[in-house]
Amino acid sequence: MPPVKWPLRNRRPMVELSLVSPKKKRRRRLVADTGGGSDQAPFELVLLDSDCQYTDVAIEGQVQLSGAFVGWFNVYSMIVRISALGFEDSVLVAGVPKVPIGFDGIACFRFLNRFRYGNFGDRNHFGLAK
């Protein structure tokens, strides 16, 4: 399957995905941050708390973040879809009160690492491939 590529946004790598809830599908643009979290972090995305109200299920406990976000944050399970990749799965999301300007949240390393990722030879785009 060829990679799905998105143009850089504010000159930063971006991935676009849908949050799937029983009522609506919501498209979100996330900054792709391979330095966000780790491959063992108990979250794959960071989204606004307000987005997490469409969550499938809350997860017991909180995760401690540092850096751009400092403190303890709730974790949720949400269904995420990238149609062009044929990807749909439940992922763990940390809910935060604010996100990077121009984006709806952060796609962290554990999420990006599910795929092959990079610019695939095009410096003005960032993409994912299975």
Add this chain to the structure above:
Amino acid sequence: MEANGSIRTMNRRLAQKVKREGKENPKSPYANRYVGIANGKVIVIAKTLGEMMKALRNSEPDSAKCIGVDLVGDYDQVYEV
């Protein structure tokens, strides 16, 4: 609303108990698993988050009456974002 509140409290208490047991005892059936709870009962012990969510959705469509416990992830670390 009040009924939902009481279910949430029951779920939360059970989730805390499951989490404690799964963390303290590596031989516990909950250790290194995702545990789905609905209406104050353990519904599923799963190897993957997706498996847990599927079983929870089939058992209780109202997500407000459900809670998940993640005993796979390490919640004791601090993660830089």
